[in-house]
Amino acid sequence: MPNPRIGRRELLLQTAALAAARAASAQQAAPQTEALFPGFRAEKIKTAGATIHAVSGGRGPGLLLLHGYPQTHAEWHKLAPDLAKEFTVVAADLRGYGDSSKPPEGENHVNYSKKAMAADFAEVMTHYGFDQFMVVGHDRGGRVAHRLALDHSNRVTKLAVIDIVPSLKVYASVNKEFATGYYHWFFLIQPAPFPETLIQNSYDFFINRSFRALMPKAVTPEAFAEYHRALKNPEALHAACEDYRAGASIDLDHDRADLGKKVACPLLALWAERGLMGRLFDVLATWRERASDVRGKALPGGHFLPEEMPEQTLTELQAFLRG
Numbered sequence: 612m613p614n615p616r617i618g619r620r621e622l623l624l625q626t627a628a629l630a631a632a633r634a635a636s637a638q639q640a641a642p643q644t645e646a647l648f649p650g651f652r653a654e655k656i657k658t659a660g661a662t663i664h665a666v667s668g669g670r671g672p673g674l675l676l677l678h679g680y681p682q683t684h685a686e687w688h689k690l691a692p693d694l695a696k697e698f699t700v701v702a703a704d705l706r707g708y709g710d711s712s713k714p715p716e717g718e719n720h721v722n723y724s725k726k727a728m729a730a731d732f733a734e735v736m737t738h739y740g741f742d743q744f745m746v747v748g749h750d751r752g753g754r755v756a757h758r759l760a761l762d763h764s765n766r767v768t769k770l771a772v773i774d775i776v777p778s779l780k781v782y783a784s785v786n787k788e789f790a791t792g793y794y795h796w797f798f799l800i801q802p803a804p805f806p807e808t809l810i811q812n813s814y815d816f817f818i819n820r821s822f823r824a825l826m827p828k829a830v831t832p833e834a835f836a837e838y839h840r841a842l843k844n845p846e847a848l849h850a851a852c853e854d855y856r857a858g859a860s861i862d863l864d865h866d867r868a869d870l871g872k873k874v875a876c877p878l879l880a881l882w883a884e885r886g887l888m889g890r891l892f893d894v895l896a897t898w899r900e901r902a903s904d905v906r907g908k909a910l911p912g913g914h915f916l917p918e919e920m921p922e923q924t925l926t927e928l929q930a931f932l933r934g
Contacts, residue, residue, distance in 0.1 A: 646833070647685055647688035647833060647834065647837070648666045648668060648688060648691055648692070648702070649692065650668050650692075650695075651666040651667060651668035651691070651695075651700075651702075652666065652667055652668065653665070653666045654666075654667075655710075656734070656735050656738045658730070658731045658734040658735065659730065659734065660706070660714060660722060660727055660730065660731065661706040661711060661712045661714055661731050662711060662712040663703050663704065663706065663711045663712075663731055663732075663735050664684070664703065664704045664709055664710035664711045665684065665701050665702065665703035665704070665735060666684060666691075666701075666702050666703075667699065667700065667701045667702075667739060668691070668692075668695045668699075668700055669694065669695025669696065669697070669698055669699050669700045670695075670698075670699055671697050671698045671699055672697075672698050672699065672741075672744070672745065673698070673699050673701065673736055673739060673740075673741035673743070673744030673745065674694060674698035674699065674700050674701065674744065674745050674746075674747070674932065675701050675703070675732055675735070675736060675744055675745070675746040675747070675756075676690075676691065676694075676700060676701065676702040676703070676746075676747050676748075676752075677703065677705065677732070677746065677747070677748040677749070677751075677752025677753070677755050677756055678702075678704070678705065678708070678749060678750070678751075678752045679749040679750020679751050679752055679753070679773075679915075680708075680750055680751045680795075680851060680854070680855075681818065681821055681838060681842050681851060682708075682750075682838055683704050683708055683709030683710075683837055683838060683841050684702040684703055684704050684709060685709075685833075685834045685837040685838065686749065686834070686915075686917055686918060687700075687702045687917060688831075688833075688834060689917065689918060689921035689925075690917055690921055690924065690925050690928070693925055693929075694925070694928070694929070694932075697929070697932075697933070698745070698932065699739065699741070701735065701736065701739055703732065703735060704841075705728055705731075705751065705752060705755060705854070706722075706723070706727070706728055706731055706850070707723060707847065707850025707851060707853065707854060708841065708842075708847060708850065708851065708854075709837075709841045709847070710841070713844075713846040713847060713849070713850045716853045716856070716857075719860055719861045720853050720856045720857035720860055720861055721857070721861055722853075723850065723853040723854045723856070723857040724857045724861045724862055724865065725754050725755050725757070725758035725857070725858070725862050725865070726758055726762060726861075726862075726865050728755045728758070729755055729756075729758040729759035729762050729763065730762070732746070732755065732759055733759065733762075733763045733766060736766070741766075742766060743765075743766050743767075743768050744766065744767065744768065745767070745768055745769040745770070745771075745932055746759055746760070746767055746769075746770055746771070747770075747771040747772075747773070747928060748770075748771070748772055748773065748775075749772075749773040749774065749775075749915075749916070749917055750773070750774060750775060750914070751854060751858075753772035753773055753774070753775040754775060754777075754778055754858065754862070756770055756771075756772060757770070757772060757775075757777065757874070757901075758862075758865070760874045760875075760876060760878075761869055761872060761874060764874070764875045764876070767876055768876055769876055769877050769878075769879070769931065769932060770874060770876055770877070770878045770879070770902075771878070771879040771880075771881070771928060771931060771932075772878065772879070772880050772881075772898075773881050773882070773916055773917065773924070774881070774882045774883050774886055774888055774914050774916060775882075775888065776888060776892050776894060776897045776898065777866065777897070777898075777901055778858055778862055778863065778866060779863055779866040779867065779870075780892070780897055780900075781796075782859070782863060784891065784892070786891070788887065788890070788891065789887060789891055792887045793887065795855070796855060796858075796859070799851065799852045799855035799856070800852070800855050800856045800858075800859045803849065803852065804849075806852050807845070807848050807849050807852055810848060811845065811848065814843055818838065818839055818842060818843075822835055822838070825913075825915060825918065825919065829915060829918045829919040830915065830918050831918075834918065873901055873902050873903050874901060874902035874903065875903060876904070877904045877905075877906075877931070877934075878898060878902040878904060878905045878906075878907075879905075879906055879907050879927070879928070879931040880894050880895060880898050880905060880906075880907030881907055881908065881909075881910055881916060881924065881927055882894050882907070882909050882910070883909065883910065883912050883913050883914050883916055884909040884910060884911045884912065885911070885912060885913045886913055886914045889909050894907065894909075895907055906931075908927070910923050910924065910927070911923070
């Protein structure tokens with residue numbers, strides 16, 4: 612249904628962009644995300660539990676970028692080239708997403724726990740030669756980054772999280788506003804194959820709903836084509852649901868076990884001024900419950916800050932990572 616707040620010209624532009632993205636996605640015989648990262652090298656890195664697809668580029672200290680749902684490493688294409696002027700940037704697909712492998716879920720969704728995902732990236736950064744590194748995570752990637760800083764505190768020197776607070780805090784504070792805005796947290800955790808089947812049966816409608824209001828200015832047709840292609844894989848769709856199922860089960864067990872443990876490295880929290888996190892939580896106070904050195908601010912955008920507000924997000928990240 613057209614959004615009444617969107618003008619006719621903008622709606623036509625969005626419709627054309629969506630059509631172009633679907634056509635590009637349908638024509639792709641193989642992923643073309645490297646075109647979004649000029650000068651970067653793509654490769655597959657085998658870890659103990661998965662095979663991770665990543666692109667890397669630049670020189671300097673190691674910097675790992677982790678994406679959110681329903682995206683891939685392509686989320687970082689507006690920021691990575693500038694960050695690569697100062698850092699060795701590694702932008703990777705979480706296990707189950709994009710062109711990383713999709714292992715079976717295991718008992719209690721253990722293979723999609725943030726602990727398992729974090730272990731992947733400790734190995735990935737070893738592959739690139741970094742004993743220590745910085746990590747930036749948005750959305751689901753932020754939850755993996757948080758676990759990475761807890762489990763591998765001797766390796767993560769700085770942590771930036773974008774538009775999240777810890778999962779345990781979220782589930783302990785759910786209200787009608789959160790459940791409405793983040794309905795997918797409760798839909799995707801339903802037992803398989805219920806959400807997978809419904810999404811597959813209306814795939815274009817479902818994926819377009821996530822990005823339509825952001826196209827073509829924020830989410831480019833090229834990036835959308837990648838998101839559309841990647842999640843359409845039934846194994847990827849199941850894996851994304853498993854990510855959320857783990858988030859509502861084994862991840863909470865891990866978080867409860869570590870309530871007395873704080874992130875030791877400096878932490879930057881950025882959140883969306885137009886999003887729910889800042890309205891429902893005191894973001895900095897919440898992170899100070901879980902980390903020793905916290906700073907951050909709201910940015911004037913929505914949830915997808917790396918694509919909606921790339922210049923502002925880049926400025927804040929550069930200041931933090933350089934310091």
